[in-house]
Amino acid sequence: MFYKSTRNSDVKVSSAQAIAQGISKDGGLFVPSEIPSLTLEEIKEIGSMSYADRAAAVFSKYLTDFTEAELRYCVDNAYSTKNFDTESITEIAHLFDGTYMLELWHGPTCAFKDMALQILPYLLTTSAKKINLDKKIVILVATSGDTGKAALEGFKDVPGTSIMVFYPEDGVSAMQKKQMTTQEGENVGVCAIKGNFDDAQNGVKRIFTDADIAKKLNDNGMMFSSANSINWGRLAPQIIYYVSTYAQLVADNEIALGDKINVVVPTGNFGNILAAYYAKHMGVPVNKLICASNSNNVLTDFLTTGIYDRNRKFYTTISPSMDILISSNLERLLYHLCGENDATIREWFGKLATEGKYEVSEEVKKMLADEFYAGCCDDEATKTCIKEIYEKYSYTCDTHTAVAVKVYEDYVKATGDKTRTVIASTASPYKFSGSVLEALGEHKASLDEFTLVDKLADASKLPVPASLSALKDKEIRFSESVEKADMDAYVFKTLSIN
Numbered sequence: 088m089f090y091k092s093t094r095n096s097d098v099k100v101s102s103a104q105a106i107a108q109g110i111s112k113d114g115g116l117f118v119p120s121e122i123p124s125l126t127l128e129e130i131k132e133i134g135s136m137s138y139a140d141r142a143a144a145v146f147s148k149y150l151t152d153f154t155e156a157e158l159r160y161c162v163d164n165a166y167s168t169k170n171f172d173t174e175s176i177t178e179i180a181h182l183f184d185g186t187y188m189l190e191l192w193h194g195p196t197c198a199f200k201d202m203a204l205q206i207l208p209y210l211l212t213t214s215a216k217k218i219n220l221d222k223k224i225v226i227l228v229a230t231s232g233d234t235g236k237a238a239l240e241g242f243k244d245v246p247g248t249s250i251m252v253f254y255p256e257d258g259v260s261a262m263q264k265k266q267m268t269t270q271e272g273e274n275v276g277v278c279a280i281k282g283n284f285d286d287a288q289n290g291v292k293r294i295f296t297d298a299d300i301a302k303k304l305n306d307n308g309m310m311f312s313s314a315n316s317i318n319w320g321r322l323a324p325q326i327i328y329y330v331s332t333y334a335q336l337v338a339d340n341e342i343a344l345g346d347k348i349n350v351v352v353p354t355g356n357f358g359n360i361l362a363a364y365y366a367k368h369m370g371v372p373v374n375k376l377i378c379a380s381n382s383n384n385v386l387t388d389f390l391t392t393g394i395y396d397r398n399r400k401f402y403t404t405i406s407p408s409m410d411i412l413i414s415s416n417l418e419r420l421l422y423h424l425c426g427e428n429d430a431t432i433r434e435w436f437g438k439l440a441t442e443g444k445y446e447v448s449e450e451v452k453k454m455l456a457d458e459f460y461a462g463c464c465d466d467e468a469t470k471t472c473i474k475e476i477y478e479k480y481s482y483t484c485d486t487h488t489a490v491a492v493k494v495y496e497d498y499v500k501a502t503g504d505k506t507r508t509v510i511a512s513t514a515s516p517y518k519f520s521g522s523v524l525e526a527l528g529e530h531k532a533s534l535d536e537f538t539l540v541d542k543l544a545d546a547s548k549l550p551v552p553a554s555l556s557a558l559k560d561k562e563i564r565f566s567e568s569v570e571k572a573d574m575d576a577y578v579f580k581t582l583s584i585n
């Protein structure tokens with residue numbers, strides 16, 4: 088197995104190289120040269136394993152240059168009760184008949200990003216060692232809220248690494264901001280930017296691909312890598328929980344081996360749902376992949392018309408981790424769908440960069456319609472959905488997960504499809520206590536985020552994650568805010584180079 092660039096099919100690197108480097112020099116994303124397969128028998132066997140063993144089984148198909156011992160080191164350090172509040176690492180909650188909530192937020196920062204970011208530092212430092220890289224790895228992250236904190240927790244004080252996180256000043260929740268600005272660790276930096284998530288992401292991409300900046304780092308014994316889902320080391324761990332969940336549902340006799348399921352994913356950067364796509368094409372029986380968006384519904388339009396058009400109003404919503412108009416991982420999907428034609432990808436994504444718009448071929452449109460259903464809902468519908476689920480099923484879900492539930496309900500109404508369905512639950516409701524309480528009709532505007540947490544605990548009866556309560560007594564360490572043009576300067580200053 089080797090990895091190619093979506094913008095140059097002649098690039099051929101090992102998984103260690105792809106993970107250490109993060110993004111290809113031509114600006115393309117690394118993709119596996121083929122999607123490995125899992126037989127139904129193998130999937131069934133996975134159902135009797137611990138999560139760490141499930142992870143090792145799936146990784147061994149993708150990271151073929153890693154030794155068994157290296158994989159064990161990575162999975163054992165990441166997926167244990169040291170970091171997660173449940174032995175099974177993820178939980179499956181039953182919402183209503185045949186509908187399962189896949190809770191991906193039992194890690195240290197209470198969002199699904201932990202599933203990948205708890206393991207990425209181990210994958211990355213192991214990769215660097217394997218390719219004899221003796222440089223300090225500098226991680227730059229653009230975050231819409233959850234990635235930043237999860238990456239900071241994963242990388243803090245990891246030897247040989249340094250991490251900087253940029254977040255949109257007004258684009259994250261009070262709890263997310265508190266989580267990041269109080270971050271501990273000697274190798275971390277956190278900075279707000281005056282702009283939205285796309286500005287932050289473009290700024291990070293620009294710095295990554297700037298040859299002069301790369302040389303400057305190199306001269307100082309450093310190199311960049313990425314913890315965003317453009318890094319294959321972020322995406323591969325996300326495939327695991329879809330395989331794992333299917334295997335678990337079989338083990339629990341909820342479905343029979345071979346039965347198809349639908350998968351619903353609240354989507355922003357298209358990383359999580361792309362992982363489900365990979366799981367499907369490895370052999371997990373999946374009927375529809377259902378892509379749920381908030382008012383930033385660029386993906387809904389794309390998946391239904393084949394026209395990607397980012398020239399539209401940007402909305403700041405109550406599901407901020409999905410407030411994205413450029414979904415980076417779509418590039419990987421389209422590369423696979425257009426027959427791995429790098430020229431086509433260069434053309435489409437060139438247009439996206441210059442005109443903010445491209446249209447895929449008729450053939451690709453057909454394949455998209457085959458694989459995906461897409462829908463969206465606004466903040467009002469999201470809140471109504473939270474209240475309804477709470478009242479009907481005594482289940483409290485966060486604002487992102489509620490978008491998925493609402494779009495799934497619309498899908499069932501539109502199609503009558505009764506296939507059993509897994510809905511990705513991507514954050515603990517406590518990360519967005521204010522909005523969730525407001526949805527339940529209990530919000531008092533002036534309360535601070537910790538009083539809100541207490542009130543939500545009263546309403547939901549869910550235990551408050553210890554990591555969130557602990558924030559209350561932590562000091563703010565990072566309060567800087569810069570223009571997007573000044574992100575380079577912040578990086579140099581933090582690294583003490585000039």
Ligand SMILES: *Cc1c(COP(=O)(O)O)cnc(C)c1O
Nearest residue numbers: 233355356357358359408487513
């Ligand atoms: C990041 C995030 C999403 C979106 O996931 P993508 O992989 O970017 O599509 C959805 N919900 C929550 C809570 C998130 O943190």
